[in-house]
Amino acid sequence: MVRINENYLRLAPSYLFSEIARRAREYQAERPDARLLRLGIGNTTEPLAPTIVQGLHAGVDRLARRETYSGYGDEQGDSDLRERIAEVKYRARRLEIDASEVFISDGAKSDTANIQSLFDPYAAVAFQDPAYPVYVDTNVIAGRERFVYLACTEANGFIAPPPTDHVDLIYLCSPNNPTGAVARRETLRSYVEYALAHEAIILFDAAYECFIRDPALPRSIYEIPDARRCAIELCTFSKEAGFTGVRLGWTVVPRNLDIDRGNPRSVHELWNRRQTTFFNGASNIAQRGGIASLTPEGLAENARTIDIYMENARAIRDGLSSIGLTVFGGENAPYVWVRCPPGLDSWAFFDKLLREAHVITTPGSGFGAHGEGYLRLSAFGHPENIAAAVASIREKVRL
Ligand SMILES: Cc1ncc(COP(=O)(O)O)c(C=O)c1O
CATH class of the missing domain: 3.40.640.10 (Type I PLP-dependent aspartate aminotransferase-like (Major domain))
Incomplete structure (x- = not known):
């Protein structure tokens, strides 16, 4: 019998995005009327130049x-x-x-x-x-x-x-x-x-x-x-x-x-x-x-799309800071790194934003032990969806 490469068994289970999807699915089943807003994924959304x-x-x-x-x-x-x-x-x-x-x-x-x-x-x-x-x-x-x-x-x-x-x-x-x-x-x-x-x-x-x-x-x-x-x-x-x-x-x-x-x-x-x-x-x-x-044309057109994402990042930073959250990143990168409020770990804060604001984020603990205590918010998204997610956090989340 051929043996498998047992190094694969040493990998930590890769459950971050499947666990996010599971929690989102379960909440949606509980609250079918809720419109879930996504700030979690590092995937581009705007059309090609x-x-x-x-x-x-x-x-x-x-x-x-x-x-x-x-x-x-x-x-x-x-x-x-x-x-x-x-x-x-x-x-x-x-x-x-x-x-x-x-x-x-x-x-x-x-x-x-x-x-x-x-x-x-x-x-x-x-x-x-x-x-x-x-x-x-x-x-x-x-x-x-x-x-x-x-x-x-x-x-x-x-x-x-x-x-x-x-x-x-x-x-x-x-x-x-x-x-x-x-x-x-x-x-x-x-x-x-x-x-x-x-x-x-x-x-x-x-x-x-x-x-x-x-x-x-x-x-x-x-x-x-x-x-x-x-x-x-x-x-x-x-x-x-x-x-x-x-x-x-x-x-x-x-x-x-x-x-x-x-x-x-x-x-x-x-x-x-x-x-x-x-x-x-x-x-x-x-x-x-x-x-x-x-x-030159392609670069100029791409720069305009990047501006859209960076404006999203600014909206996320400003919106979250305005309710007293501490935010990092998002000024020279499409990711905003948010410190969890006292007493909440990454998954607890993830759940709070999901349940109170219907916003899906990414727990920092999924990226390594020192990511615990933070969430990653992604600026990739259509501006109107990002604006809706930020408004929902500002209006509904009680810190
Ligand atoms: C840090 C980093 N490196 C590399 C990649 C891979 O990018 P791609 O394979 O799409 O070129 C990603 C994708 O999200 C990333 O976040």
Whole structure:
């Protein structure tokens, strides 16, 4: 009998979103007249920008003609798209990234999950706590056991400083899901210094960089000097271009990382090998949409959609603060992190908002032990629905 990979049995049960759905369903059955309002989900809601739609249509049209039809593309991605990303996201910001270092993916989730496979199964790994659950879970599946959880608290602005002990891999997400916190330049610099000193690698998840409004905040790890010696960056079109369903992202794996000198093959070579073995390239239609999204018109149209979500975030922050709740995030990120009132844990406050205001949120405890005592509210939603949810909390919740 073949045995299963028992590392899967070590995973914590992933019950967060199913438990939210169960509680919402039960309440709806109790109160069929109640209209439930959602502030819980990190999924985009606004339609694609017109320039992107044209790009996608053009991608389909190319497939319809014998002269322009294409089948499999390069596993690493369309060279025009790689070049456009290198230009718009990095070189235009004076960051030294070559198109050959940009690998196109079907979204950041797959790459954030797969990237750890390049490293030693005995590597020690640091995670921010709370964090996007994919980081920990994929390392558990890989059989790793040496984990360091970096506590993100009000005292450190929800971005923990680097570990004090040695680790080999460090996951960092800024702007952060779930807290909405953004790492300042000095903090990222301390991580880069740590990584260089420990010959560690930073896995920098920049999925929400497009929401950063404050020009002083770094949008890429490569804004920190020497980061290209020790950092891999993961990014996506999901949130900036509404591609959550279209599926397109990229990962930057610099050539000449410091650790390459001590290893028989470079990390860049290994990622190329990994992708050409496990992945057959992103959809050629989606990649045409990605190219359109990075034209001046596409970028301007996307910025208007991002404004809608950021206005939602402001409405959530203002509405909740006005009734005396303490809120964090939401200024350079689409997530607002709300402190639970005294005496209520994450699930108790979730239930209170569900029952009193009919609003569905996400308990912070679902993202790690240090998420306990908070709720994540998402600014992804149609503005009228967000406004209705905020009004309902303001009018009906008794603190
Ligand atoms: C922090 C973070 N990273 C990565 C992703 C994955 O994005 P996608 O796979 O849609 O590119 C998400 C999705 O919500 C996320 O919150």
